[in-house]
Amino acid sequence: MAKIERGIALVTGASSGIGHAAAKALQAAGFDVFGTSRHADAEGPEGVTMLTCDVTDDASVAALVDEVLDDAGRIDLLVNNAGVGLFGGAEESSLSQAKALFDVNMFGVIRMTNAVLPIMRRQKSGRIVNLSSAHGFIPAPYFALYAATKHAVEGYSQSLDHELRTLGIRVTLVEPAYTRTSFDGNLFKPDRSLDAYASALAGVTVAVEDAIGKGDTPETIAETIVKAATDSDPKLRYPAGKLARQVSLLRRFVPAAAFDKSLRKMLRLPV
DSSP states (O other): OOOOOSSEEEESSOSSHHHHHHHHHHHHTTOEEEEEESSTTOOOSTTOEEEEOOTTOHHHHHHHHHHHHHHHSOOOEEEEOOOOOBOSOGGGSOHHHHHHHHHHHTHHHHHHHHHHHHHHHHHTOEEEEEEOOGGGTSOOTTOHHHHHHHHHHHHHHHHHHHHHGGGTEEEEEEEEOSBSSGGGGGOBOOSSOOGGGHHHHHHHHHHHHHHHHTSBOHHHHHHHHHHHHHOSSOOSEEEESHHHHHHHHHHHHSOHHHHHHHHHHHTTOOO
8 A cells, every 4th residue: 555645745737727736736635836837927826835847848847856956855746747639530530640749748758757657766755646537537529539539548547546556656647527627728620620620519509508617616626636646545446526527427327328328419419
């Protein structure tokens, strides 16, 4: 069983949304928190030390971890929250755009994890919380590439947790559904839109915007992140928020055909 010290936490993408709420909640839970942003002038929660980091850049990640280590002497918790979205037909994105998405959402997680693991191994303790999504375990029409990155994070995290348990380190996943953040306003748009998808995509867009408007608050997701970070016997997956928990249960127990039909109906797609 891995012990988690409420010591030094590092949260990527902490200047807004879920990352900002998570940094604030972890501080309230007793952690000393370092947050990151790509922008040097970004502000985090009061009392959180904000540092600049681009998770797509090896040197930036290495410099960040060195700075935290020089300041705090250890890293007990890494929350890999930084990420971007992409909304549109899978065919509408070029390979270069798909690679750019994976570079943030998947390879950014790997860069950060590889940078902190030598520290956690020396400490013989640590916890890594990776932000996945409900789209990491359910199909997501018009989120195909985004869902692919989250499925990759899920597979990576599950495998990594098996590798690290004997070293006193655990890896967990937090899986939000639609959340009331600026995420929908910061989605990448396809770089080669096609008329063939325009009609169906318009209906899905309305459904997604409606779901986000009714979604969970970042603070609700942050509560789950704190739980994933501090449970003495952590679970692999933590669905975060009411909708994510409901969908997780339905995915397990509802027949595939019925689930498929319900999903298409919710997204205003022809059944």
